[in-house]
Amino acid sequence: MFEIPCIKCGGKGVIPYYRHINGGECFDCSGSGIEEVSKEEYDAYLENEKFKKRVKEKGTFVVFNKTTDEFEYFNSLKEVTGKYGSLYSFVRKYAGYSAYFCNSNEDLVIKKYYGDDSFIxxxxxxxxxxxxxxxxxxxxxxxxxxxxxxxxxxxxxxxxxxxxxxxxxxxxxxxxx
Ligand SMILES: [Zn+2]
CATH class of the missing domain: 1.20.5 (Single alpha-helices involved in coiled-coils or other helix-helix interfaces)
Structure with a gap:
């Protein structure tokens, strides 16, 4: 098994909001701050951590290329359209997420990162x-x-x-x- 910080308490072992119940000890990890996961979940965790870092450094507008499997990062939709041209005027769903799409390139899916890191x-x-x-x-x-x-x-x-x-x-x- 592999270990990652507990998702519920963020690895702290306690949840301050529940301090009045058993000192706020996290139920999910029994206060250890650690969650045991499979290899696949562990790899996903590492990938998401890298992704979060890149988004912070390079921009929260993420462009995913379905064919090349690459992610690009921009600071605004304007930057995206500057490179790839106009977008559909309305958002559509992709893999259950609201996303933007390019008019001239079907391979691209554009999504703003709001901290929901599982979409990669x-x-x-x-x-x-x-x-x-x-x-x-x-x-x-x-x-x-x-x-x-x-x-x-x-x-x-x-x-x-x-x-x-x-x-x-x-x-x-x-x-x-
Ligand atoms: Zn926990």
Whole structure:
């Protein structure tokens, strides 16, 4: 197991607001200030700490590139549009968060950081979910074509190729996990 500061009390072991109950000892960590987590949660914690530091240094407007998996930091939306051009005039949801989107670049998601530090992982997860959905739809379509090719002798030549395309797409889907 790995150890990180308790989320509830921020690693202090006590919550001043509850001082009148058992001296304010944190229930989540029994006053130790430490929380035991899995390797995955530990890595996420470290990544979030780095992220928080970068946001502090470089700016709270975060631009996530879905294709390159990179994060960029800006001080204002004006700076973002200065580099990437105009944004949609309304916010939309991405991975459950309100975010801005670029008019001319579909890969970018822009979110202001308010201290809710879990969105980097959630954005990355969303990319994988989207990829899987796209592949599933593609496999569905290929299967329909295959069905037609089997029913209609005119397209019989296409059967082997369609079958190999389906196998390839299914392999890719499996690789994503
Ligand atoms: Zn605690």
């Amino acid at each position: 992982q959630d954005f990355r997860k969303q990319v994988i979910i989207d990829k899987k959905d796209k592949l599933k739809k593609w496999i569905e379509m290929l299967n329909e074509w295959l069905k037609k090719a089997i029913e209609n002798k005119k397209f019989a030549d296409e059967i082997p190729e369609l079958k190999s395309m389906i196998a390839e797409a299914e392999q890719e889907l499996k690789a994503i996990g």
